[in-house]
Structure formats: structure tokens, C-alpha cells
């Protein structure tokens with residue numbers, strides 16, 4: 125299993141998950157043209173998609189859905205509440221597959237688990253994927269991470285995680301009115317770099333090794349600022365998704381074997397990663 129972010133940010137979000145037996149697209153927030161172009165950059169054709177999974181109805185997650193569904197007949201998975209809102213604008217979807225937040229379903233040989241997340245949309249969800257004993261997740265657009273959510277995410281080895289804003293940059297921003305800043309940083313808004321890091325730290329003990337940071341604010345965050353916050357965790361791989369370019373594939377792999385030895389001079393336990 126592997127994943128790649130086609131593009132991420134307030135201008136549009138889309139992530140590909142490839143199980144080897146088929147590909148899933150999480151959100152279609154780029155134009156249909158860009159979705160196809162960027163998929164092809166990764167060697168995936170629209171016909172390879174076994175499903176489009178929608179996290180929530182905000183434009184930056186569904187912008188390309190209408191035109192894409194006009195051209196390609198791919199089943200679209202959404203919660204009933206999200207679909208109800210979407211159906212007012214998106215009329216070209218041939219096959220809706222409805223689920224309830226918290227439910228699991230099978231799509232293209234991958235076991236998909238939906239998980240409710242706190243965000244200012246009608247019924248927002250994140251997704252967990254399991255295939256051949258490996259687990260991955262896509263969790264963006266959430267105001268905070270509850271301990272219940274963290275428990276659901278345990279056991280994933282790779283994930284796309286929102287790191288929306290740097291606290292200081294949001295506070296210093298002169299463009300956004302106070303009310304919007306409040307919405308962004310509220311418990312139903314978006315995750316800051318530090319909140320994302322704390323979530324990743326919780327999951328590290330249960331095998332999280334690789335993270336793609338996504339949904340970075342254009343004005344209130346920066347790739348270097350976000351990845352710096354994650355440095356202290358010492359994860360195997362941290363990438364930052366961009367609005368304009370695909371990330372390339374990130375493997376969803378077995379946790380690396382670890383060798384423990386004791387440094388004779390200092391008496392400290394030394395941990396060595398292989399692979």
C-alpha cells in the first residue's frame with residue numbers, strides 16, 4: 125500500500141491511496157483536469173480508481189467532483205448527510221455509496237474505516253485504510269484530536285495529517301479578521317502545527333513512522349515552519365504536501381525492525397532503526 129497527495133491547501137485537496145489492486149481517491153478538491161493530470165504523473169489513470177471518498181462538503185474537497193464524475197464513472201462514497209448537501213450541486217455522480225460516520229466498508233480490496241472528526245461541516249470524517257495487515261490514515265480539517273479519535277488511529281504506520289497554521293503566524297496575520305482567526309483555531313476549525321505534532325507523537329508509540337503534512341495555510345504557515353515543529357519526533361519520514369505539486373508516493377510499510385543495545389561508556393540504551 126502507498127499514498128500520495130495530489131495537492132493540498134485551502135485551494136483544493138486530493139489524496140491517492142494505492143493498494144496494488146486498485147486506487148482510491150480521497151476528496152476531489154482540485155479541478156477535474158488537474159486531478160487527471162496529477163494522477164497520471166503518478167502513473168494512475170482515472171479508470172484505475174475504485175472509488176472517490178469524500179471527507180466533507182467544503183469546496184476545497186469537492187470542487188472537481190461534478191466535472192470528474194461527468195467524464196468518469198467512479199462510485200462516490202460519502203455519509204448520507206454530506207451527500208444530501210452535495211447532491212444540490214453535484215448531479216453527475218452515477219453511483220453514490222452512502223455510509224454513516226464511524227462505519228467500515230470495503231472498497232477495491234481495501235478495508236476502509238470512517239471516523240467522525242470535529243470540523244464546521246455537516247458530517248465530516250477522516251478515513252483509515254487497512255490492507256494486508258498494514259494501516260494508513262487521511263485526517264485533515266479537524267479542530268482538535270479527541271482521545272477517542274487517537275484511539276481509532278492507533279496502529280497506522282503512515283498518514284496524511286493536517287498541519288494548518290503556525291500559532292504565531294495566525295496571530296500576527298493582518299488580513300484575517302479576528303472572527304475568522306477564531307473559527308480557524310476553534311475546536312471545530314483546523315489543526316495547528318503543534319496540535320498535529322502532538323497527535324503524531326501519540327501515534328508514534330503504536331507504529332506511526334511516516335507523515336505527509338497537508339492543508340497548510342498559504343499565509344499562516346510555511347513548509348519549513350511545519351516540518352521544523354515535527355523534527356523533534358524523529359519520524360522516519362515527514363513530507364509537506366503543496367497546493368501545486370504532487371508529493372510522490374509514500375510507502376505504507378511494516379514498522380522498521382529496531383535493535384536495542386546498551387552503550388557501555390554511558391550506560392544508555394541505544395535504539396537503531398534498520399531499513
Ligand SMILES: [Zn+2]
Nearest residue numbers: 182243245265
Ligand atoms: Zn473543511
Ligand SMILES: [Zn+2]
Nearest residue numbers: 182184185265
Ligand atoms: Zn479543507
